[in-house]
Amino acid sequence: xxxxxxxxxxxxxxxxxxxxxxxxAVRIVSSDAGMALxxxxxxxxxxxxxxxxxxxxGTELKKLWWIPFLAAVLFxxxxxxxxxxxxxxxxxYSALYLAVGLLAMIGTHFGIKVAKRGK
Numbered sequence: 001x002x003x004x005x006x007x008x009x010x011x012x013x014x015x016x017x018x019x020x021x022x023x024x025a026v027r028i029v030s031s032d033a034g035m036a037l038x039x040x041x042x043x044x045x046x047x048x049x050x051x052x053x054x055x056x057x058g059t060e061l062k063k064l065w066w067i068p069f070l071a072a073v074l075f076x077x078x079x080x081x082x083x084x085x086x087x088x089x090x091x092x093y094s095a096l097y098l099a100v101g102l103l104a105m106i107g108t109h110f111g112i113k114v115a116k117r118g119k
Contacts, residue, residue: 003063010053010067017041017049018071019078026082042093046075047100054101058108068101 025037050071057064075097076090 003060006056006060006064010056010064010070013049013053014071014074017045018075019082021045022079022082046093046097050097050101051104054104055108057101058105059112061105061109065105068098068105071101072098 021041022038025034025041028034029037050068053071054068057067072094075094076086079090080086
């Protein structure tokens with residue numbers, strides 16, 4: 001898969017998971033259920049998305065190193081747009097998403113290197 005295709009997948013996935021899904025949860029679903037869906041997004045879906053995209057970035061580390069950083073930056077910005085208020089506590093989650101993403105990306109990169117050496 002090309003770097004352009006991987007970049008497009010990453011950007012579209014972040015847009016859907018970090019902006020469109022919370023927007024749907026907050027605007028369409030009732031307030032209690034919407035908040036419950038947002039918590040599911042924060043604690044399950046977003047971290048899994050960051051891990052998956054960071055693993056993909058680890059396959060082309062020199063060209064896709066920006067993916068975990070972009071995810072960490074976009075998360076509080078997109079959610080702030082959705083709720084029409086910048087929630088400063090979300091920067092803690094951003095730092096955690098960045099740490100998890102970097103670990104997944106670097107782990108994938110070095111895992112591929114070790115596998116190639118073993119052949």
